[in-house]
Amino acid sequence: MSLVMKFGGTSVGSAEMMRRTADLIEKFKAEWGDVVVVASAMGTKPVKVTDILLNGSKSARQGDKAAYESAAVQLRETHDKAIDELIESTEERAALKAEIEGFITRFLDICGAIWALQEISPRTADVIGGMGEQMSVRVIAAYLRQRGMAAQALDATDLIVTDDEFQSATPIIELTEQKTKAGLEPLLADNVIPVVTGFIAATVDGVTTTLGRSGSDYSASILGRALGSKEVWIWTDVDGVMTTDPRIVDNAQTIPVLTYSEVSELAYYGAKVLHPRTMRPLVESHVPLRIKNTFNPDHDGTVIVTRAEDNISPQGVKAVTAIKGLHMVTVEGRGMLGVPGVAARTFQAVAQSKASVLMITQSSSEQSICFVIPEDTAVDVVSHLEDAFAEELKNRDIERIGQVDQMAIVTAVGSRMQGVPGIAGKMFTALGDAEVNIIAIAQGSSECSISVGIRESDVAAAVQAVHELAVEASR
Ligand code: ASP
Ligand code: MG
Numbered sequence: 129m130s131l132v133m134k135f136g137g138t139s140v141g142s143a144e145m146m147r148r149t150a151d152l153i154e155k156f157k158a159e160w161g162d163v164v165v166v167a168s169a170m171g172t173k174p175v176k177v178t179d180i181l182l183n184g185s186k187s188a189r190q191g192d193k194a195a196y197e198s199a200a201v202q203l204r205e206t207h208d209k210a211i212d213e214l215i216e217s218t219e220e221r222a223a224l225k226a227e228i229e230g231f232i233t234r235f236l237d238i239c240g241a242i243w244a245l246q247e248i249s250p251r252t253a254d255v256i257g258g259m260g261e262q263m264s265v266r267v268i269a270a271y272l273r274q275r276g277m278a279a280q281a282l283d284a285t286d287l288i289v290t291d292d293e294f295q296s297a298t299p300i301i302e303l304t305e306q307k308t309k310a311g312l313e314p315l316l317a318d319n320v321i322p323v324v325t326g327f328i329a330a331t332v333d334g335v336t337t338t339l340g341r342s343g344s345d346y347s348a349s350i351l352g353r354a355l356g357s358k359e360v361w362i363w364t365d366v367d368g369v370m371t372t373d374p375r376i377v378d379n380a381q382t383i384p385v386l387t388y389s390e391v392s393e394l395a396y397y398g399a400k401v402l403h404p405r406t407m408r409p410l411v412e413s414h415v416p417l418r419i420k421n422t423f424n425p426d427h428d429g430t431v432i433v434t435r436a437e438d439n440i441s442p443q444g445v446k447a448v449t450a451i452k453g454l455h456m457v458t459v460e461g462r463g464m465l466g467v468p469g470v471a472a473r474t475f476q477a478v479a480q481s482k483a484s485v486l487m488i489t490q491s492s493s494e495q496s497i498c499f500v501i502p503e504d505t506a507v508d509v510v511s512h513l514e515d516a517f518a519e520e521l522k523n524r525d526i527e528r529i530g531q532v533d534q535m536a537i538v539t540a541v542g543s544r545m546q547g548v549p550g551i552a553g554k555m556f557t558a559l560g561d562a563e564v565n566i567i568a569i570a571q572g573s574s575e576c577s578i579s580v581g582i583r584e585s586d587v588a589a590a591v592q593a594v595h596e597l598a599v600e601a602s603r
Pocket of ligand 2: 342
């Protein structure tokens with residue numbers, strides 16, 4: 129069974145990193161046999177090739193010829209520098225540079241068309257945005273070949289079939305499976321390492337799409353599913369997902385095993401882990417996804433499993449997250465009691481302002497509904513609410529729309545908190561002992577997380593206190 133390994137922009141961003149990446153590919157190819165590599169475009173912020181490409185196309189649309197021409201120069205320099213540093217053979221170097229130049233010419237041609245029309249469609253943006261991956265995989269594959277590995281660059285436009293939602297396309301599972309198997313299995317059988325572009329795909333008609341920014345992780349999981357791989361590995365620069373933010377708590381640790389629902393919960397409540405979309409292809413196929421550290425490759429990292437029986441973690445709190453910059457809104461009044469539709473109207477008004485609601489609570493007396501939203505959406509949300517309930521506010525059926533600013537949500541996550549009595553109690557005791565005032569409480573019915581709304585200024589104390597429960601649980 130195969131292993132899919134995804135390397136991000138940093139891992140292929142310089143000659144030095146490219147060597148390290150090749151070392152890892154060589155090592156795990158020897159251990160696993162069948163290895164598929166997925167790569168992003170070169171570069172780390174502030175110079176990411178994808179950004180150079182997309183900003184170039186925006187400049188073209190704004191009529192700034194000099195800016196997109198200088199983007200082309202930057203693209204050429206970035207790739208040529210890596211090629212000069214990595215590729216020894218003169219002929220190989222020239223051939224590779226000619227290939228890169230082909231993409232740059234195409235970039236300039238398309239930018240010329242955008243410039244002339246002063247218009248750019250999402251479809252055109254995808255063609256341009258995806259060129260970074262098309263260039264990087266060619267450099268990586270050539271370098272692997274120089275190192276003696278049989279490697280071949282492939283465009284995922286020939287493997288992953290999506291709908292035509294440009295900029296954020298969704299794969300069509302069966303067609304993708306057919307094409308991916310047809311494209312990759314013969315190579316694997318010949319012991320070749322396919323080096324596949326992340327981020328891009330194509331419609332049924334072969335028109336290039338992209339899976340959304342940072343979509344290369346998603347590409348890896350789509351391929352892992354299509355191939356029925358044993359595991360998908362995302363190489364990054366940390367040992368995996370931590371129990372909490374190590375800048376707030378010094379004894380934060382790597383979590384060995386997480387479930388899909390825990391990852392979703394963590395991502396929702398502000399932890400910088402994978403986008404839940406990345407996990408989706410792996411949920412039904414039960415292919416585990418592992419986060420590994422390029423700088424510490426012998427560490428097992430964090431594995432994300434989809435089957436409950438694979439979750440071998442101890443019971444209790446597993447991780448703690450915090451989101452700051454929030455605002456709490458309370459709709460309250462005695463006239464709400466037993467009146468149907470108040471909640472629906474409240475959230476309809478919120479939806480009009482397109483704010484995302486992070487937490488909701490309602491008192492059982494039905495005299496208040498309270499919810500937490502990002503601070504920068506507060507003014508808009510409150511004005512929509514005031515419009516929606518103008519009548520009730522006038523009649524005093526709703527007394528006020530209350531607001532608390534500078535709020536934060538601290539969330540304890542752990543799917544095996546379920547069925548363990550007293551975890552919420554422990555959490556509140558820990559917060560009380562740390563003198564943190566809890567303003568609102570919510571527990572998802574999945575019992576996979578417990579959240580508290582607190583003052584932003586209490587975040588560090590709250591996270592430290594709740595994290596102790598995670599430390600205790602891991603013993
Ligand atoms: N290169 C793409 C981006 O910058 C995809 C990725 O890096 O995952 O968004
Ligand atoms: Mg990424």
